[in-house]
Amino acid sequence: MPPVKPAVSATGAAPIVAWWDPPADGATNMALDEALAFEAIRLDRVLVRISTWSEPTLSLGAFQAIGEARALAALAGLPIVRRPSGGGAILHGSDVTLSVAVPRAHPCGGVPQRLYDTVHAAVVAELAARGIAAGLSAGESTGARAGTGDPTAAALPAAGAFLCFDRRASGDVVVPVADGRGNSDAKVLGSAQRRLRGAVLQHGSLLLAANQLVPESVRHPGLDDLQTGGGACAGWGPGGIDLVRGWLTRLAAALGEGLEEPSGVFDPSPLAGVEEGMVRFRQDSWNARR
Amino acid sequence: MLKDVRFAKSHEWISPVAGGVATVGISAYAVEALTDLVFMQLPAVGRKVKAGESIGEIESVKAVSDLYAPVAGEIVEVNSTLPDHLETLGKDPFGAGWIVKIRPDDPAEIDGLLDRGAYEALIGSQPH
Numbered sequence: 479m480p481p482v483k484p485a486v487s488a489t490g491a492a493p494i495v496a497w498w499d500p501p502a503d504g505a506t507n508m509a510l511d512e513a514l515a516f517e518a519i520r521l522d523r524v525l526v527r528i529s530t531w532s533e534p535t536l537s538l539g540a541f542q543a544i545g546e547a548r549a550l551a552a553l554a555g556l557p558i559v560r561r562p563s564g565g566g567a568i569l570h571g572s573d574v575t576l577s578v579a580v581p582r583a584h585p586c587g588g589v590p591q592r593l594y595d596t597v598h599a600a601v602v603a604e605l606a607a608r609g610i611a612a613g614l615s616a617g618e619s620t621g622a623r624a625g626t627g628d629p630t631a632a633a634l635p636a637a638g639a640f641l642c643f644d645r646r647a648s649g650d651v652v653v654p655v656a657d658g659r660g661n662s663d664a665k666v667l668g669s670a671q672r673r674l675r676g677a678v679l680q681h682g683s684l685l686l687a688a689n690q691l692v693p694e695s696v697r698h699p700g701l702d703d704l705q706t707g708g709g710a711c712a713g714w715g716p717g718g719i720d721l722v723r724g725w726l727t728r729l730a731a732a733l734g735e736g737l738e739e740p741s742g743v744f745d746p747s748p749l750a751g752v753e754e755g756m757v758r759f760r761q762d763s764w765n766a767r768r
Numbered sequence: 769m770l771k772d773v774r775f776a777k778s779h780e781w782i783s784p785v786a787g788g789v790a791t792v793g794i795s796a797y798a799v800e801a802l803t804d805l806v807f808m809q810l811p812a813v814g815r816k817v818k819a820g821e822s823i824g825e826i827e828s829v830k831a832v833s834d835l836y837a838p839v840a841g842e843i844v845e846v847n848s849t850l851p852d853h854l855e856t857l858g859k860d861p862f863g864a865g866w867i868v869k870i871r872p873d874d875p876a877e878i879d880g881l882l883d884r885g886a887y888e889a890l891i892g893s894q895p896h
Contacts, residue, residue, distance in 0.1 A: 540825070540832045541807045564832040589801045590831040647829050671831035675778050675820075678831075 482521055482740060493736035496526035496726055497744035498719075504535045504559030504570075509755030511577045511679060512562055512672075513746040518579035519676035520747065524586075524733050527577040527744050528722055530714055533557065534571035534691040539564050539642075539670060544766045546640050556692075560765045563681045565670025566642035572689040572700055574714055574722060576669075576682035578729075586733060587678050590671055594649050597682060600728035601651050601667050604721060610653065610701070612666065617648030642668045643685060643698040655704045664699050684722070687713045773862065774881035776838040777890060778820075781862065785875045789844055793866045794826075794835065794857070797891045804829040805854040810846040811868060817843065819877065823868060835867065839877040845869040 482495050499510065507529055518525045536547055538560045547558055547567060556569075578597055580586050586593040598614060605612040643665050646652070651667035669682035685700035701721075702713060730737035746752055758764050773781045779798035783791040799805070807827040817823055817837040824835040846868050850856060857865040872878065882890060 539827075541809070541827050562832070564827045564830065590803070590828065594830055669830070673831050673833040675834070675836065 482517075482523065482738070492523055492734060493738045494524040494526060494730050494734040495521075495738045495740065496528065496730075497740065497742075499527055499529045499743050501530045501532035503532050504537060504557055505756050505759035507531065507575065508537075508559055508561060508759040509752045510744055510746070511575075511579075511681065512755050513750035513752045514577055514579040514744065515672065515674055515677045515679040516750040517746045518581050518679075519674075520749070522581050522583075524581070524584060525579045526726065526729070527575075527579075528726070529575045529577065530573075531570040531575075534569065534689065535559060537561050537568045537570060538765075539566055540672070541768060542567060542640070543768050558765055559759055560767070561670070561681060562672040563670040563679060564672070565647075565668065565681075566645050567640055568642045568668075568683050569689050569692045569696060570683070571691045572687045572713060573683045573685045574718060576667075576684060576722070576725070578680045578682070578733075580678045580680070580733070582674075582676055582678060584733075590673070590678075591649065593671070593678060593680055594669055596732050597669060597680060597729060598649050598651050598667060600725050600732055601684065603728055604724040605651075605701075607724065608721070612651050612653050615646045615648065615650040615652045615663070615665070617646050617650065641696065641698075642670075642683065653701070653704045655699075657699055659698065664704055666701050666704070686718050771884060774838070774878050774883060775887035775890075776836060776881055778836045780836055780838045782838045782870075782878055782881065785872060785878065789869050789871050790839070790841075790875075790878065791866045792838060792868045792870055793861055795887070795891075796858075796861045798833075799857050799861050799865075802826065802828040802831065802833060805857060808851040808854060810848065810851065811843050813843055813846055815843045817841065817870070837870065838881055839870065839872045840874070841870040841872040843868050844871050 514525050514527050534556055536556045536558045538547055540562055580593055586596055602612050650665050652663040652665050654663050656662055657664035667682055667684045669680050672679045687700040687702040688697050772784050775781050779795045781793050781795055805828050809825045811823040819837055819840045821837050822834040823837045826833050847866050
């Protein structure tokens with residue numbers, strides 16, 4: 479990629495930089511996202527990486543027990559990767575990952591909620607512009623399926639808490655349509671952060687469509703499934719890309735002074751440690767550490 | 769006691785050395801910023817650490833943050849009840865919410881950290 483120039487002045491005074499990367503496996507995606515945070519520190523810039531997954535993958539939050547994932551027989555055979563960020567498990571495959579790295583000195587690098595809200599508000603605004611009535615969750619529910627009488631719930635250990643899209647944290651993007659899983663709304667975007675000394679990495683998963691590659695018992699409706707007539711973004715095709723581009727433009731207006739989109743893929747400095755990260759994110763010492 | 773503690777820019781506090789050992793925690797500001805703590809991982813007793821090295825992690829509803837050693841030394845004790853009572857961090861961050869005790873390699877290193885006034889100026893300048 480062409481070199482990205484460091485910010486000349488205070489953080490936030492430069493355009494944000496965004497890359498659209500090709501599908502990759504879990505370890506590669508995590509290593510590149512971690513490197514995104516290190517590059518945000520080095521360049522003192524807000525960096526964004528938009529990525530998808532080359533195979534259906536279960537990503538675990540940083541502290542989730544891998545036994546819970548393995549206990550989900552329905553997920554057997556899916557590769558598992560542990561994220562550096564927190565939050566609940568995500569079944570990737572019909573979502574797009576919105577990774578945002580912000581230097582800690584940036585106005586959104588302080589308290590966690592501000593970056594969360596800024597990124598999510600841009601999605602809500604973009605969806606509204608497309609006639610989709612999404613909003614931000616008040617965040618009171620953490621156990622979507624518990625006590626609902628759902629016969630599959632008993633098979634899932636702490637089901638609501640385990641899967642990200644069964645949780646409702648303050649600021650999650652929801653569409654006011656019952657999700658068929660005991661919630662009166664459907665979550666379409668959730669995010670979680672890794673807060674390093676010099677930068678914050680925020681992972682967001684925007685669920686474009688229900689993931690047909692996973693069993694129905696762990697499937698959540700996505701944007702395409704929630705709209706009358708369907709086809710809100712038609713998955714990760716031109717419609718989905720257009721939606722994310724609209725979000726990116728809004729985010730750039732909120733976080734920086736414009737937007738740079740270098741040609742080519744995100745190709746960080748060797749100092750960012752991508753090679754080491756790709757090894758670590760494939761090892762049991764990381765993925766099965768809990 | 770609070771007037772004597774020093775702070776790292778990464779929001780850990782460290783007490784004066786007593787009996788060769790200093791106590792480490794995280795500031796009330798950091799606890800408040802993280803909100804809704806759900807999990808904490810502590811280091812092993814006996815571990816040797818460098819200043820600025822990660823000695824643990826703490827997870828809130830939305831974020832995972834590293835805890836950093838404010839000075840180099842050996843971890844001699846951890847507050848093992850804390851992970852099961854994370855509310856203590858919010859209620860008494862400078863007392864019962866202590867996290868580890870460390871035997872500094874060089875106690876004078878503590879003097880190079882921020883005093884309370886400098887730390888308050890730091891957090892006053894940070895985005896809220």
